[in-house]
Amino acid sequence: MPSTSAPSGSLHASTRFRAPTYVRNVIERERLLDALGEGGGRALVVIHAPAGYGKTTLAVQWLRVLADGGAVPAWLGLHRDDNDPHWFLFHLLEAVRRAVPAAGDVLGDLRDLLEQNVEDTQTYALSVLLEQIGRHDGRLVLTFDDWHLIEDAQVHRALVHLLDFAPPNLSVVLTSRVRPRLPLSRLRVRGQLIEIDADTLRFDLAETRSFLVDLNGLRLEPEDIARVSVSTDGWVAALQLVSLSLRDCADPTDLIGGFSGRDHSIGEYLAENVLDALPGDILAFLLDTCVGDRLCGELADALSGRTDGQAMLEELERRDLFLRPLDPERQWFRYHHLFADYLRRRLERDQRDRVAGLHRRAAQWFAAHDLVSEAVSHALAAGDVAMATDLVERHAMAQVEHSRMVSLLGLIGRLPAAAVSERPRLLMALAWANCLLQRSTAAELALEDLRRVLPPAPEQQDMHSEADVVQACIDIYGDRIDRAEGLVALSLQRRDVYRPWVVAVAANIQSFCDIHSMRFETALARQRWAARIHQRTVGPFAAVYGRCFAGIAAFAQLDLPAAQGHLAGAVELARTSAGRRSHAAQLASALLGELLYELGEIDQAERLLEESRELGAESGVVDFMIASYAVLARIRANRGAAVDAAELLAEGVKVAERLALPRLHAAVASERIRQLLLARRIAEARRVAEAMPDGSSTEGGLGITIDQIRTGALAAVMSAEGDRDGAVALLDELIDDLQRRGQFRARLAAAVQRVVVLEQAAHRMAAERALADLLGQVVATGLRRTVLDGGPDIVTVLDRLLAQAGTRAWARAHPDVPRDWLAALVAQAGDDPETPSSGLTARELDILRMVGSGRTNQQIATSLTVTVNTVKWYLKNIYTKLGATNRTEATAIARREGLPV
Structure with missing residues (x-):
């Protein structure tokens, strides 16, 4: 599921991740740099003042000083789209990734993960980011330019989190037009803050003289310099305009006497003075190109109708007309915010009828270069909602198939709701995105809108069938299969007509239905058939799920080598194609962890299950959640962490109740009952059993599975209460049912439970015969944990069997259960997971x-x-x-x- 949603290609130039390149018309702010240097390695430097005070220039100069001292700078130029927490985190991770290449793979995985579920990943992503920064060998200086653009409370909280948990080697520099809403007082008390405001940034008389005379070569009398300093009040942008106005002025004293600094009206006065003195073609070029936040030569050509856009940009830079390069290659530029705002006001005033056309040209240029977000912004600025909607619709399903769901939803969110509601293909993509993010209500609302605008005509059959596949996908996430097979049937029948993505997802849904209707061979055959289709899909999402379902089916039939191959392949595919921390990798890891646990590879199983839970376990189909809650809780309990195990299981029940997932509830409750009975808390186990759901409210095989789980749990409680005959009767009926349905894995576990009940009933010979008959299957499959998890009663029976294993009678009756193997199993059962002296594993x-x-x-x-x-x-x-x-x-x-x- 690769999901790099930032624009790619050389034209993107990654300008927001590079500090601006200032080489002309800038003086070193030595006074301020000295003050910053005296502050040492403070956690936060805040530079805030209105536009035109040189905030970014000072930040760039300070970063150069730090870089000379060995620090690594990371730069993020903020845009208004960073008010979305997803985009802010995405861009933040990219900024650090570029600065710290060693963390590139990890941070790249995190960016992909953000596309798959932003709500659950924000805190996690920040924590991993800080870990990676902490591992960096040296100081990292993270700079946020134009923080005043950020108004979103979640983004503010993200920065506070960075500051509160920053490792010692992280410093943050922040520029803003207003004093940021951050806990600055708290940081100041801790000695972690340096704050530079407008008063500090103003040029003093000496700096004014250096700027006008030494840097710009103006011949001014001392009294004129003093008057400029007073009139501009040290405002850097005004001084720049003064220098431009005075270059060809015959009487500097007269010009200086013609303005005052009241309310910054000097800016308007000087801007008019500078612009009116320019050649007409340059003024026209400025007005044509001011609509963009950034410019390159090709874009300038498209906006101005010229063919020398790059040369014109370089000429503007040479003239110091507030144009700054954004990259060392001088491919991208931007106007100073203050100057751009003035140009746009003048364009609106003098040529209002051209504004929409210029934005439309910009939209067309960005669209042609696959820079969709900027294209949409300009189309909307042009008032062309249809064009913006066309752009989003054109790229929508590609975003879905590349698992860029959150980016797609962000783009759709910028469009008027009325425009979206009349576009079937856009509604289809919206339904897919919400479905795959498991936002079922939003997905079904999109499907309702889609069906409303989609005519029931034969030529629309493909769209109707795809909508049915989305609905079926929503259903299986909700653990329902009662109508899913019917919903995907047509897509599978017409597999050569529909897009591979639709057919692949339909095949996976059918496999899920096959598994939970106990048609395991059919599910495996379905995935063998679908393998070629998975190869034709974009992104690994469908292929990973397909391998997982094949693994579940093989595991149910106790074909352990095949199950391990499918699940290990799913994990590998997810990690290589979508990232180690991707949603797909975590889901596949949960199932592989469950299998490895049963095979006795406890440490590796625990690691995989922990990884699968790093972002929570409330995603994917229920089979993933069962592994993440119940199996990990069993490992925790076996390691002596009973409290942690109970907390995991309680969380699992809450999730099951909130999401209305009775199969998850049953599985988690069954594990809770097992642990309670091992602790001899029989009355509490009875209460949990009575609260378990039954399968009556769930149709088909899933309802049968729920009843099977409930039967096993009730049998365990009955045996603990003394009703061993009743428990054996329940288990006999359950074992027969499982055998008939081909649920061999579940049958083995139920048969082991029956041995426990027989031993508790003092039917020692019956318990020995029953367990001895099972051991051949255990040897063949390697499922030692299925036996050992029977607890102390199983260990007792194993000890007696070991005493028999050296006899000829045993060798004749059980040739497939070697004595050495049985001795190793008994030794493993006797190994206390905690050392007696300390209790430490x-x-x-x-x-x-x-x-x-x-x-x-x-x-x-x-x-x-x-x-x-x-x-x-x-x-x-x-x-x-x-x-x-x-x-x-x-x-x-x-x-x-x-x-x-």
């Missing part, structure tokens, strides 16, 4: 050793290939078990107790 001891050697949380996380949050979770457990409150105490206690740290 092997992983926790490893972490404690790293703590003792002075490693940081980030260094530990990198070494173990986990996140910092996971390291913090382990440290919390370590402190609890050792009775420590911090790293130093934990290390001291461990050494005192003789632990190998």
Whole structure:
């Protein structure tokens, strides 16, 4: 799912990520640079003043000073679209990625992730960003230019988060026309703030003289310089206009006497004076090109009708007409905000009828170069809603298929609702985007609008069928299959007519229906058939889901090699094509983690499941959520973290109730019952069992699955309460049902549970026979955890079987269960996951050793290939078990107790 939504290509030039290149008509602000230098490495430098005071110039000069000292600058020139949290974070990550190449892969993955669900990723993205900055060897200076453009509260909170949790090597520089709404007082008290305002930025008399005389070569008397300094009040933009006005002036004293600085009217006076003195072709060029936020030679040609746009831009720069290069190659330029505003007012005043046409030309040029966002902005500025809507519609499905859903929704959000509501293809893309972001209500509203405007004509059959596929996709995210097969049938029948994307998603939906109707071979055959179609789709979304569904089907039938191949392939495809932290990678990791757990690869399973939960587990189909909540909770419980396990399961129930997912509720409640019974909390387990949903409200195979889970849980509770015969009867019926439906994985787990009940009922020989009959299948599949998770009663039966395993009778009856294998299984069952002396697991001891050697949380996380949050979770457990409150105490206690740290 690659989702690089920023414009690409040489024409983009990434100007917003490069500090402006100022080489002409600028003096070093030595007085201010000295003040900044005295402040040392403060966390935040705020430079705020009205337009034209040289804020950006000072910031650029300060960055050069820091860079000379070894710091790495990261620059982000803010635009109004950064008021959207998605775009702000996207651009912030790109700015740091360009400055710190070593973090490029991680930050690139995060940018892709933002496209897939911004609500759940903002805090996570900021945390990972700060981790990457903290790992950078050296100081990073992050500069936000034009912060006054930001009004969104979420974006403000994002910056506050950066400042509050900044690593020691991060400094922030911020320029703004107004004093920013940030906790500046708090930062000042901490000694973390340097604030430079308009009064500080004003040129004093010495700087005024240096600017006018030394830099611009004007011949002025001292008294004239003093009058200019007083009249302009040290306003840098006015001084620039003064220098332009005086260059060819016969009587400087007379001109200087003709203006005052009242209310900055000097700006209007001088701008008129400068512009009126220009050759007509240059003035016309200025007015033609002032509508854009940035300019290059080709765009200038398109706006002005000339063929020498690049030469004209270079001439304007030579004349110091407030045109600044935005990149060292001098490909992109922009007018100073103050000058651009004045030019636009003059254009509106003198040539109002041309404004819309100029914006339309700009829109056409940006559209031709695939710079869609800017094209839409200019089309809307031209008042051409139809053109803007056409542009978004033309690119909409490509955005969806590349998983750029959030970007697409942002573009659509800029259009008038009435314009969107009459465009079927745009409504289709809107429905897809919301569906894939699992915003079911918004997706279904878009489908309602689509059906309203889409005539029921034969030539529209393709659109109607695609809308049905979207609805089916919404249904399976909601864990419903009662109508999904019918909704996708036509798309599968006419697979050569529809786009590969639609057919691929339809095939996955049908596979999901096959799996949960217990047609596992059909699901696998469907995915073999769909493999060629997946290869023709854009982005890996459909292919990753297809492999996951094939893995689920193979696992259900206990074809473990095939299941592992499908799921490992899904993880690899998602990571390479969409990024390690992508939505697709996390979903696939959850299922692979579940499989590896059953195979006994606990550490790797835990790592994958932790990764899958980094952004929360409320996404994908329910099968992903079950792994993320129930399986990870079991691992936590097995490692002695009962409280954390209970919290995970409680969260899973809340999610199931909020999203109306009874299968998730049943699976999580079943795991909760298992853990409660192991703790002998039988009455509480009974209450949880009675609150479990049944399958009556869910049609088809999903309802059957819910009832199967509930039956197994009730049998466990009944056995714990003493009704072993009733429990065995329930399990016998369940096992027969699972066998008949081909649910071999679930049947094995139910059969192990039946052994436990027989042992609890003191039917020792029956328990031994039943378990011995199962072990051949366990040897063949490798599913040791399915047996060991039966708990202490299973271990007791295994001990007795091991005593028999050396006999000839055992060898004849169970030739596929070698004694050495059984001994290893018993040894594994007897291994306490916690060492008796300290209660620390092997992983926790490893972490404690790293703590003792002075490693940081980030260094530990990198070494173990986990996140910092996971390291913090382990440290919390370590402190609890050792009775420590911090790293130093934990290390001291461990050494005192003789632990190998």
